[in-house]
Amino acid sequence: MPRADRILPGLPPGRALLDRRGDLRADPGLLPRLLRDPGTRVLRLAGDRAPVEHAGPGRARLVLGAADDADAARLALYLGEAGGTAYVGVVVADAPAPDEDDPGWRTLRQVGADLDPLGAEVLTTTLALANWHATHTHCPRCGAPTEPSLGGWIRRCAVDGSEHYPRTDMAVIVAVVDADDRLLLARGRGFRPGGMSVLAGFVEPGEPLAAAVVREVEEESGVRVTDVTYLGDQPWPFPASLMIGFTARAETTELRLQEDEIEDARWFSRDELVGAVEAGSVHLPGRLSIARKLVEHWFGGPVDAPEVPLR
Ligand SMILES: [Zn+2]
Structure with missing residues (x-):
């Protein structure tokens, strides 16, 4: 597999900066000692917000400190x-x-692109785990409350002892390019007016990634694609996704939109995109997102545009 951080600059590095030290998690004294x-x-983390401070133009730093009494x-x-x-x-x-x-x-959306890579990893991991804990308070087998264990990396049912692991929902996201080198962008239901992005969708059980790309593009846009090529991936804890980025070549260009999900879709040349963005x-999509990186990979460089949330 190619080095994702070389193909799509600005994505998290392919090598984690945090050594997760899974070998230490089983020690029940670990967290009390560290706190x-x-x-x-x-x-x-308060809700989906973390304390940050300004660290220069376009740069931010997490405010990290020692634990206080309330943290215990x-x-x-x-x-x-x-x-x-x-x-x-x-x-x-x-x-x-x-x-x-x-x-x-x-929030991570607001500040992620401005953080240093370690800070972004710390916030992304904390948010992803916190989102999972918030919605997995009870055992899916027997309904009894579950308790966090292994340093917060599992929850355990006090009644039947079953262990429950954080989940990550895989989604494919794809820059579809036609024979004239135009890019397909679409506006999903719920995007703000004018908000457009590359197509994306969840991988279904039993489905290989490339097949998910072909299926999602055809379902949402009616376009048939081939030459599905991996470009990189990005944890996207809103609430629990891993976005796996591809490019694909369109074999057809006629658009037939899945109207309950897609409000608008169009093919853009580079000039058309620049004109539409300037107008x-x-x-x-925001600078943090792999969606933006995929657009810019096709474009051949940064597309200067004001930061506007898609939703
Ligand atoms: Zn149970």
Whole structure:
């Protein structure tokens, strides 16, 4: 498999920066000990927001500190270590959510592209795990409450002892390009007016990734594709996806939209896309997203555009 970080610049590096140290998770004393250690770097997550500080133009830094007394009673997640320092995520559910406009508390969508790679990995992992814990409080077998265990990497049922693991939902996302080198962009239901992106959809059980690409593109747009080529992937914890990015060649160009999901779809030449973005009639996905990276991979470089949320 090609080096994803070389094909799509700006994606998380192919090698994790956090050593997750799965070998330490079974020690029930691990988190209590780390929460007492002033050297531990704790990221507090409140709702989907994390504390950040400005670190220069277009740059932000997570505010990481030692645990405080209240953290001992909160859901704590052992993220691993980097450079000899332990990192722990703590989910703050006992305090009012930070104000949406508070510049000191930002979401991953808002700040992810501005963080350093380790900071982005710490926040992404904390958010992904926290999202899973929030919706898996009860055992799917017997309905009894479950408790976090193994440093926050599983939940265990107190009644039948079954163990439940965090899930990641695989989704394919694909830049479809036709014989004239035009890119297919679509607006999903629920996007803001003018918001357009490449096609994406969830992988179904029993389905290879390339088959999911072919199926999703045909279902959503009516276009048949071939030459499905992997370009890179990106954890996307909104709430629990892994976006697996491809390019594919269109064998047909006639559009037949899946109307309950796709409101609009069009083929764009590079000039048409630049014109539409400059005129403000098309808004591209955010800089953080693999969707944007796929558009820019086709385009051949950055497409300068103001940052506007798609949804
Ligand atoms: Zn159970």
